[in-house]
Amino acid sequence: MTGAWSFGPVGSTVGLAEFADHNWIVPGRERSCFDMVHRATDLAGFEPCTVAEATDYRVQLELVAAGVEVALIPELGATEVPAGVALVDFDVPV
Numbered sequence: 001m002t003g004a005w006s007f008g009p010v011g012s013t014v015g016l017a018e019f020a021d022h023n024w025i026v027p028g029r030e031r032s033c034f035d036m037v038h039r040a041t042d043l044a045g046f047e048p049c050t051v052a053e054a055t056d057y058r059v060q061l062e063l064v065a066a067g068v069e070v071a072l073i074p075e076l077g078a079t080e081v082p083a084g085v086a087l088v089d090f091d092v093p094v
Contacts, residue, residue: 013089016044016072023069024048028055037072040094061085 002052020041026048027033040047052068054060059065065082072094078087 009045013091015091016040016094017046019048019070020046022049023051025054025063025068025071026050026051026059027051027060031055033074036094040072 024036037048050052052063053062057071057073058080060071060073061078061080061082065085073087081087
């Protein structure tokens with residue numbers, strides 16, 4: 001999975017815990033990706049502050065572009081990245 005956020009250098013590598021204080025966009029609870037996001041953030045030592053749920057990754061990316069803050073998106077779901085959104089890789093695979 002890759003992180004999508006609306007600021008920061010493109011192509012940077014970061015720790016997931018660096019996003020602990022940000023607002024999160026997560027998949028709907030009925031999706032397995034919801035569980036994956038929560039497992040990843042639990043392992044990173046925090047509970048995400050969920051401010052929006054969206055099942056469609058394009059919608060999540062558009063919300064990031066609109067400034068809602070961050071989302072954890074599978075690389076295959078980040079094929080069309082809106083302007084102003086940076087994708088980052090994590091120092092530990094998620």
